[in-house]
Amino acid sequence: MVEQEVAVVFNEQVALDTFLMGLQAKEVVREAAPGHFVMVRVHKGFDPLLRRPFSIAGTLGGDLFLILYRVVGQGTGILAEVRSGSRLSVLGPLGNGFRIVSSGTSSCLVGGGMGVAPLLFLAQRLNGMPFSFLAGYGNAAQIPALDSFGLNPETFHIATEDGSRGHHGMVTDLLEEEVARLKEPVALFTCGPRPMMSRVAELALEQGLPCQVSLEAEMACGLGACQGCAVEASSATDRFYLHVCTDGPVLDAGRVAW
Amino acid sequence: MESYITDLRVEFGPLRLKNPVLAASGTFGYGDEFSHLSDPSDMGGIVLKGISLRPRAGNPPPRIVETPAGMLNAIGLANIGVDRFLEEKVPRLREMDTVVIANIYGHTLEEYGAVARRLEVAPEITALEVNISCPNVAQGGVAFGTDPGQSAAVTRCVLDNTDKPVIVKLSPNVTDIRPIARAVEEAGAAAISLINTITGMVVDVETRRPRLGNVTGGLSGPAIRPVALRMVYEAVNTVNIPVIGVGGIVTAHDALEFLIAGASAVQVGTAHFVDPRAGIHIVKGLDDYCKERGIGRLGDLIGSLQVN
Numbered sequence: 237m238v239e240q241e242v243a244v245v246f247n248e249q250v251a252l253d254t255f256l257m258g259l260q261a262k263e264v265v266r267e268a269a270p271g272h273f274v275m276v277r278v279h280k281g282f283d284p285l286l287r288r289p290f291s292i293a294g295t296l297g298g299d300l301f302l303i304l305y306r307v308v309g310q311g312t313g314i315l316a317e318v319r320s321g322s323r324l325s326v327l328g329p330l331g332n333g334f335r336i337v338s339s340g341t342s343s344c345l346v347g348g349g350m351g352v353a354p355l356l357f358l359a360q361r362l363n364g365m366p367f368s369f370l371a372g373y374g375n376a377a378q379i380p381a382l383d384s385f386g387l388n389p390e391t392f393h394i395a396t397e398d399g400s401r402g403h404h405g406m407v408t409d410l411l412e413e414e415v416a417r418l419k420e421p422v423a424l425f426t427c428g429p430r431p432m433m434s435r436v437a438e439l440a441l442e443q444g445l446p447c448q449v450s451l452e453a454e455m456a457c458g459l460g461a462c463q464g465c466a467v468e469a470s471s472a473t474d475r476f477y478l479h480v481c482t483d484g485p486v487l488d489a490g491r492v493a494w
Numbered sequence: 495m496e497s498y499i500t501d502l503r504v505e506f507g508p509l510r511l512k513n514p515v516l517a518a519s520g521t522f523g524y525g526d527e528f529s530h531l532s533d534p535s536d537m538g539g540i541v542l543k544g545i546s547l548r549p550r551a552g553n554p555p556p557r558i559v560e561t562p563a564g565m566l567n568a569i570g571l572a573n574i575g576v577d578r579f580l581e582e583k584v585p586r587l588r589e590m591d592t593v594v595i596a597n598i599y600g601h602t603l604e605e606y607g608a609v610a611r612r613l614e615v616a617p618e619i620t621a622l623e624v625n626i627s628c629p630n631v632a633q634g635g636v637a638f639g640t641d642p643g644q645s646a647a648v649t650r651c652v653l654d655n656t657d658k659p660v661i662v663k664l665s666p667n668v669t670d671i672r673p674i675a676r677a678v679e680e681a682g683a684a685a686i687s688l689i690n691t692i693t694g695m696v697v698d699v700e701t702r703r704p705r706l707g708n709v710t711g712g713l714s715g716p717a718i719r720p721v722a723l724r725m726v727y728e729a730v731n732t733v734n735i736p737v738i739g740v741g742g743i744v745t746a747h748d749a750l751e752f753l754i755a756g757a758s759a760v761q762v763g764t765a766h767f768v769d770p771r772a773g774i775h776i777v778k779g780l781d782d783y784c785k786e787r788g789i790g791r792l793g794d795l796i797g798s799l800q801v802n
């Protein structure tokens with residue numbers, strides 16, 4: 237893990253309010269695993285003050301890593317204006333990533349909105365192993381064009397809440413179908429809005445399937461120092477709270493109080 | 495280790511610091527979280543995360559929310575408790591080539607005294623900083639630090655239980671800081687540090703709920719700097735013991751404001767979340783400032799403020 241100024245190689249719009257940024261950082265690429273995140277300082281000033289956390293969405297070649305982000309406020313608004321060639325301070329990779337289950341088991345990746353970001357990296361690293369990728373969005377305009385990821389479009393199944401693309405409804409509907417269809421057990425990996433992940437965790441519990449979730453929390457440091465990123469732990473742990481930055485962001489669904 | 499042209503050493507009370515920049519409590523962990531990013535030995539000292547007699551899980555989330563040029567936190571003083579601290583964290587402090595200050599708190603006078611006494615076994619800890627911004631359960635939850643008598647009582651109680659120098663960290667959530675500073679000095683504190691965070695809140699207008707699980711939290715970061723500086727200035731003009739300036743310091747320029755106003759040292763907190771090396775950059779910036787102006791000894795700047 238390092239803190240360094242890195243070059244922005246590209247920063248392009250890939251869907252409504254959604255951008256894909258490529259950053260050049262050999263050290264980050266060398267250490268990065270799916271589920272890891274970086275803390276990005278979006279500018280040199282002090283307002284907004286804190287770094288913003290983003291999942292590593294993949295790597296390109298030996299020295300580029302990707303972040304996929306949606307403009308939701310001041311920090312991401314500034315980020316969207318950053319031109320290629322500029323430099324940004326990046327801290328990472330941070331956190332604990334997904335544990336990739338041994339070959340043989342197939343995997344199902346369930347993402348909602350920007351929650352697809354860490355799962356895209358996971359898909360990249362699952363190469364050769366069987367998996368399906370279920371992605372849910374509000375509408376078709378929010379679906380990012382993901383040409384740079386080199387993923388097989390056939391592995392993708394899309395749901396939109398307004399029905400403008402793919403299944404009309406929730407991505408968890410697709411998951412229920414998938415679980416019913418597959419006879420052998422499947423390992424679940426999920427990231428997205430809390431209600432979606434909670435439903436995935438519930439399904440995993442009902443079906444006795446292993447399930448790893450990638451959580452979000454408001455963060456100040458990303459390093460375990462501030463204790464700001466606490467989420468409630470389930471009774472299956474000996475703790476009251478887990479820290480998303482150092483215990484997670486990827487956790488077994490059973491360790492989280494939903 | 496960096497080397498500097500200027501003599502950056504400062505003395506306050508019984509403490510000798512290689513430079514006047516310390517990491518503030520709660521923002522640098524127990525010194526190990528940042529160790530591979532930033533060498534604490536390059537700072538004048540570090541103040542560790544607050545510890546209490548018993549472990550505390552802390553407040554329900556969300557615990558932080560960003561505000562203009564600052565942040566609110568309601569961590570709830572989550573910590574591992576003094577026993578685990580002594581067992582797990584203190585041995586690692588031995589390698590640190592800088593002054594290490596433990597920050598302690600309690601909810602009763604007895605708790606303050608008990609934590610101080612437990613830390614007597616740890617020579618790794620040079621001094622104690624006493625956080626008096628905590629609610630006093632015996633007094634209906636009013637913070638010790640808002641009352642001169644209670645502030646003095648905590649100070650005396652800690653002094654009765656330790657041979658280490660005692661720094662008392664004042665709360666800014668008071669109408670007038672001066673009587674409290676005076677009471678703490680009279681009770682025997684070796685130094686005071688201020689300010690702790692300023693109580694604040696943020697409302698989410700969509701959900702009409704507070705943004706913090708605890709409803710209110712403590713404001714820190716550049717937003718509080720002018721308030722902190724004013725209070726440090728008032729304290730410096732009230733007491734004869736050394737004053738450590740804390741609040742919103744992110745650059746050497748900010749640190750200089752406090753030193754010129756009379757602070758013998760400064761603490762850097764929230765800035766470390768943005769830049770884990772903030773404290774070290776500030777030390778370097780102080781050296782640059784002095785070099786450029788032909789100031790050989792940083793100590794000569796302290797209290798050099800000209801009013802009229």
Ligand SMILES: Cc1cc2nc3c(=O)[nH]c(=O)nc-3n(C[C@H](O)[C@H](O)[C@H](O)COP(=O)(O)OP(=O)(O)OC[C@H]3O[C@@H](n4cnc5c(N)ncnc54)[C@H](O)[C@@H]3O)c2cc1C
Binds near residue numbers: 453
């Ligand atoms: C481990 C982790 C990985 C993340 N990965 C991605 C990613 O790959 N792509 C992406 O687009 N976003 C990701 N996020 C969320 C991202 O950090 C926030 O969207 C971003 O910080 C918002 O900054 P802002 O200044 O634009 O918004 P603000 O003005 O700060 O806030 C705007 C809105 O965003 C919400 N928000 C702010 N910070 C967070 C946060 N840390 N988590 C969740 N919601 C937040 C606020 O509640 C508010 O509603 C991740 C968050 C975490 C904790």
Ligand SMILES: Cc1cc2nc3c(=O)[nH]c(=O)nc-3n(C[C@H](O)[C@H](O)[C@H](O)COP(=O)(O)O)c2cc1C
Binds near residue numbers: 521543624625743
């Ligand atoms: C996340 C966080 C945790 C803190 N924990 C403590 C603590 O345990 N004890 C204490 O005395 N002060 C604590 N503080 C207060 C800081 O030490 C400091 O007084 C305050 O943040 C103002 O300085 P700053 O603006 O440089 O951060 C904490 C501050 C923050 C932001």
Ligand code: FES
Binds near residue numbers: 455464
């Ligand atoms: S973000 Fe600071 S401890 Fe997790």
